[in-house]
Amino acid sequence: MFNIWITLIQIVVVFGVTMLGIMVCIYLERRVSAFLQDRLGPNRTGPKGLLQPIADGIKFFMKEDIIPDFVIRWLYILSPGILMAPALLGIAVIPFGKPFELFGYTIPMQIADLNIGILYILAMTSIGIYGLVLGGWSSNSKYPLLGGLRSSAQMISYELTMGLAIVSVLMATGSMLMSDIVAEQMQNGWFIWRQPLAFVLFWIAIFAETNRLPFDMTEAEQELVGGYHTEYSSMKFAMFFMGEYASMITVSALITTLFLGGWAVPFVSLETLDSFGIWGTLLSVASFVAKTGFFILVYIWVRWTLPRFRYDQLMRLGWKVLLPIALFNIVLTGILMAVWK
Amino acid sequence: MGTIIKKYEPKWSDRFYLVAILQGMMITLKHFFRKKITIEYPDVKRQPKPGYRGLHRLNKHEDGKIKCVACGMCASACPADAITVIPIESPYEESRPSISEKYAQSEERFPGTFEINELRCIFCGMCEEACPEAAIELTEIYDFTYLARKQAIMDKESLLDIFDKTKNGNFYLQEAK
Numbered sequence: 001m002f003n004i005w006i007t008l009i010q011i012v013v014v015f016g017v018t019m020l021g022i023m024v025c026i027y028l029e030r031r032v033s034a035f036l037q038d039r040l041g042p043n044r045t046g047p048k049g050l051l052q053p054i055a056d057g058i059k060f061f062m063k064e065d066i067i068p069d070f071v072i073r074w075l076y077i078l079s080p081g082i083l084m085a086p087a088l089l090g091i092a093v094i095p096f097g098k099p100f101e102l103f104g105y106t107i108p109m110q111i112a113d114l115n116i117g118i119l120y121i122l123a124m125t126s127i128g129i130y131g132l133v134l135g136g137w138s139s140n141s142k143y144p145l146l147g148g149l150r151s152s153a154q155m156i157s158y159e160l161t162m163g164l165a166i167v168s169v170l171m172a173t174g175s176m177l178m179s180d181i182v183a184e185q186m187q188n189g190w191f192i193w194r195q196p197l198a199f200v201l202f203w204i205a206i207f208a209e210t211n212r213l214p215f216d217m218t219e220a221e222q223e224l225v226g227g228y229h230t231e232y233s234s235m236k237f238a239m240f241f242m243g244e245y246a247s248m249i250t251v252s253a254l255i256t257t258l259f260l261g262g263w264a265v266p267f268v269s270l271e272t273l274d275s276f277g278i279w280g281t282l283l284s285v286a287s288f289v290a291k292t293g294f295f296i297l298v299y300i301w302v303r304w305t306l307p308r309f310r311y312d313q314l315m316r317l318g319w320k321v322l323l324p325i326a327l328f329n330i331v332l333t334g335i336l337m338a339v340w341k
Numbered sequence: 342m343g344t345i346i347k348k349y350e351p352k353w354s355d356r357f358y359l360v361a362i363l364q365g366m367m368i369t370l371k372h373f374f375r376k377k378i379t380i381e382y383p384d385v386k387r388q389p390k391p392g393y394r395g396l397h398r399l400n401k402h403e404d405g406k407i408k409c410v411a412c413g414m415c416a417s418a419c420p421a422d423a424i425t426v427i428p429i430e431s432p433y434e435e436s437r438p439s440i441s442e443k444y445a446q447s448e449e450r451f452p453g454t455f456e457i458n459e460l461r462c463i464f465c466g467m468c469e470e471a472c473p474e475a476a477i478e479l480t481e482i483y484d485f486t487y488l489a490r491k492q493a494i495m496d497k498e499s500l501l502d503i504f505d506k507t508k509n510g511n512f513y514l515q516e517a518k
Contacts, residue, residue: 036369040379200359305369306362 075138080239083131147227
């Protein structure tokens, strides 16, 4: 009974923090992009414009919710949720802090430690793409359809690289449990040092996976008039928007867990963390949030630095460059493991 | 003879692109810390450079008398036909010191009505150049708006008012103080 309550509290807290994270993302996106362009960005709503996401949200709620006549209605209404929900679900298996003891119970800082952790996350990020595809399909007009088609093809191409990059991590860990992966990294060093190639590949792939620049073919404004969300307005559009940021947070947390040691605090050993008690847990959570935040900042930073790929370039990069490198990396990992054992 | 421009062939090392990406990201990072060029308008107002052609004003002599002699040169010079001057006899008793003798000899004239339609005005500054008395001038005021077309027609009083507001130099510098 106690465990269920703990899990429920964790769900509420993680959900709330993620939603807050989405708001922070929106704020950062607007402010950082402005700063990178020598502008100031929104700084009127609240101190330093911090309430801007709330103002944006209110604006979206107040707007008229237009459902065009020609859409496939139930899919059209459903697809923003299909994008948003898996992105949030993915966070469930990510360990975000050191477990701590309370009233004799060990409370894991992770909602569910599934034994197929990584597969589950891969499945969730893939299902998220259905939101885009169905959104584009149900809009029943040409630009959203093109956007949806592009996202499906892009997802297939880059999911492969992403999966293969993870495989090399799995080979080194020997477990799909997220907690095992973190423990392994704390023992033998972070995977960013042991699997640098996989790290770079995975990093590139998550840009494509979340449809961010330079891979934002699905919503290429200049070509597709907004892509899959052309026909969407009001809160449905905002859901797509928030879904995109939610998946950004999820994959940033994932890359942190897989390659940057998850909640491990640099230069502090597990024993030292244990001796801090509850503060050790808080420190580990802070470390996790900082690492994840770094990747989110890089997302925004890259967006305002690099131009968009052409679609054939995107496909060539995915299939002819990243995929062979990922395969090579797996073979290399295998050989090294065999040699060192 | 045309010059032969060699096509750019990326070197083997260039084909990795990651270095170029990092260089590009360093450039954007530099801009992140650079001074921002945004002027936060209602709080901070841009100071126009001298010679800026904004809202008009009607100049006054030091004793407060209106410089304008209602000769109508500004009205005829105006390409947009925005100025209306109706002269009446001068209410001033003594004759005023004048820059141009030509008009000083004639009977004293005085603007009974002096209206500028700011919606028609194209702010070319021809009126300023045409005026023999340096009576009409364009000021640095740029943020003036109207709620009705009627308000856009500036009469003599409001034009003289602008003179009082702008005679001490830059209007926006004073406002900031």
